[in-house]
Amino acid sequence: MAGNSTDFQMEELIAKPSARMASPAIHRMQVPESLELRNVLRHACRLHAEIFDLSQPLSRRELETAARQVLVEFQLPECYVGWTMVVLSNEFWRERVISIPLTRRLLLLPEVSTNGQGRQSGFADVQIQAESLGMKVLAAESSPELMQLLFDNSIEAIVGVASLDVLEKALEMILLAGIPALAVPLLSKNDATQFDSEWVEELLNVIPSNRHQHEPEYAALLRSARAMFEPAELIRLVPRLRKGPSLAEVNGAGASALEPIAATEAIAHDFLALGGKYARPFITLAAFQAMNGDTIPGTSSFRGQPQIPDAVRRVALSIEIFHKASLVHDDIEDADEFRYGRPTLHRAHGLPTAINVGDYLIGLGYSLVSRESSTLGADVVGDIVDILADAHLRLSEGQGAELLWRDARNKLLSTQDALEIYALKTSPAFEAALLSGLRCAGPLGESQSRLKEFCRHLGIAFQILNDLKDWQGDQNNKLHAGLDTLGGRPTVLWALAIAGLPETRRQELLQLVDSSLPSAERVTRVRELYTQAHVFTQADKLIADHQSHALSIADEIEPECLNRLLHYLVDTVLFGASTFGDSVSKNSYER
Structure with a gap:
């Protein structure tokens, strides 16, 4: 679409009631309803992406900020943030993907129910076309196989078709790897046959160029x-x-x-x-x-x-x-x-x-x-050994505290004590990895204490996010998470429940540890009590708080190359953090 025509269509879309600002409660992962609106937003994202510095890694925070700016410009609701981020990401990576041969690209397609007849017709055609071009084809949910291809250096770019939530999960490790990725969200989470076929056709036919990237x-x-x-x-x-x-x-x-x-x-x-x-x-x-x-x-x-x-x-x-x-x-x-x-x-x-x-x-x-x-110098080696020894001691203290609490008869636990155990068990590994690499490059300087604080917040947020992931997974994951809790692991979720439940419910939770009920029943009841105490929502807020502190520290750090790495670590280690508590809460009917 060209200049004036596009401007006219944008004005028409803004005037439509369906395009006006929606309630803040609407989830951020909705797809714009009409093809017309999707095409107009894609054009706007292409123009907006011109401000991106293609020579630098794109952070999740930058991507979300840009998406919100596009939506504000068109007076569109927040529920389209996720979809708009995908489109902006495509524009960021487009030039990089153009430089990569088709045989080095991977097409991710959704898993669909086929009743033994092979892939449904729409995707069967897409798969045939991709394979005829020399592309590899894989199910979007096959994360282990995907990462094996990445690690083996078999692919250099990805084109994905999936629902927005599946794309977010499948691309979690892709973001960490920094692999160029183009994606087409399904139009409906519950219907894998509905997608913008013209968009997929366009991405499949992005011809390699001779430009070196x-x-x-x-x-x-x-x-x-x-x-x-x-x-x-x-x-x-x-x-x-x-x-x-x-x-x-x-x-x-x-x-x-x-x-x-x-x-x-x-x-x-x-x-x-x-x-x-x-x-x-x-x-x-x-x-x-x-x-x-x-x-x-x-x-x-x-x-x-x-x-x-x-x-x-x-x-x-x-x-x-x-x-x-x-x-x-x-x-x-x-x-x-x-x-x-x-x-x-x-x-x-x-x-x-x-x-x-x-x-x-x-x-x-x-x-x-x-x-x-x-090779490194005696002073450098001495400093690194000291960093590693300090991390080793604190990790052992954290594990020791967890073991002693697990074996204690008194299962009361404060949120602060749980967070301190997390800080001891998880943060030192991030700290040792970061500081050791920096010390290999030169003196640590005055920023060392702030970098330690950064790692503390990152480690705590990472551990809470892992706990939420356990409860969000399939039934086996949830059973494992529940048995882990009942077996005595001192989690922040347990501490939040102890603090948030009335006395009768608190005693019920404590008694479940030694209950003779079948494991599955005990775990189900733990989940219900967690839901009543709004544990998952509170845990999500704790993640956001520690993530915010980590980002604030990262903003202070110089030089710019290290600043960029710290932001990248927050974006990747805590990728998708804002959606986990919400997802668990919905599955738990939390109010």
Whole structure:
């Protein structure tokens, strides 16, 4: 649509009653009703996106601010914020996607009920067209497979078709990776056959150009963090000192087939390579890179990953190794049976061996740092070891407080005490990852205390968000979350319920811990009591408060490259936080 015609249509749409401001209670994830309105808003977003700096990562906050500006301009309701953010994001990424070959793009399609007849006709045609162009095709809900493709560097761009809420969930990790993504929201959450086919056709036919675009810096760093734990690279960075086969080379015979002295090292290496999100080493690498830029003399790379000194990579490895050690010990303390889809170490190899492997990993983590004095400098190594030791002590204090509370007869818990446990258990890992990466790049300076505060708020918000996610998931997740609560884990949700329920209901909640009722009934009742106490809404507010504090601190931090990284971490670690409490509350019929 061209100039005057577009202006006239905009005025007509503004005049329509359906386009006037709606009640604030309307959810933010609605799709504009008419194709005409959607096309006009797409045109407006394309014009508005010209203000974006395409050379810098786009934060969720910037995206939402721009979306609200577009809606205010047209006097449209807040319920279209989510949809408008998707359109603006498309415009931000369009040029980047144009530069990527079709064979390096992935098409995400929604899961639909087919009754054995294959994909419904509309999507079947889209899938055939995409595959004829050389694109890969995947279900939007298949997050693990999607992330595997990202990590393996098999794809560089994504085109997605899904409902707004599914897009938000599927793109959570995509945002962390910084992968260019174009998306078309379904017109109805409950009907996967309704979508703007012309829009999908347009995105599929975005022809690659010869314009060179740099890969998003955070995507490359996330791949680099994962690549360190691939067997060959792990052996290169952390050579095995003992000879003999790995666990994978004994044909399922287990640790008994290993030479006894070499067994501990072999089990530890096998566990390190099993899986994870690798967020902590990513933060270390990103912090270092933010302060040094892309070109660093005397560095090595692995399979096209960013050139970062091996000494810094080993520091990043140590952060994840400490995390893996804590998982081994936590699994023992919580009597968990599975980790990464396999039996936990204490189930696979016995309790004494698992404890010993966890201890070995702690020693390995410290040794990776302490042996880099000649490359990083003795003062740098000393500071990083001190950062890691401080984080280790506080993590142990937090875990100890949780265990003591779990075993205590008195299950009363204040919100402040629960938040302090969260601060001890979760925040130190963020802090160690961030400060270690920065210290590899240079002195920490006067901002160190504020960065610690930033990590404290980020860690607390992250842990509360995880608790809400547990209750929002499928029935198995909810049962696990409820049993976790009844088993004695001191959560903020429990503390809020204790504080918010009248005395009779509070006593009922406390008695459910030792009740003889079936587990499912007990969990259902816990959820009902949480709902009565408005726990989920209050938890959502706590997340927003800590997120706001973290962003306020990030605003103060200099230089700009570090400021940008901190905002990016808040946007990605807490992605979708504003929707979780609302979603859980609705599922709980909270009033």
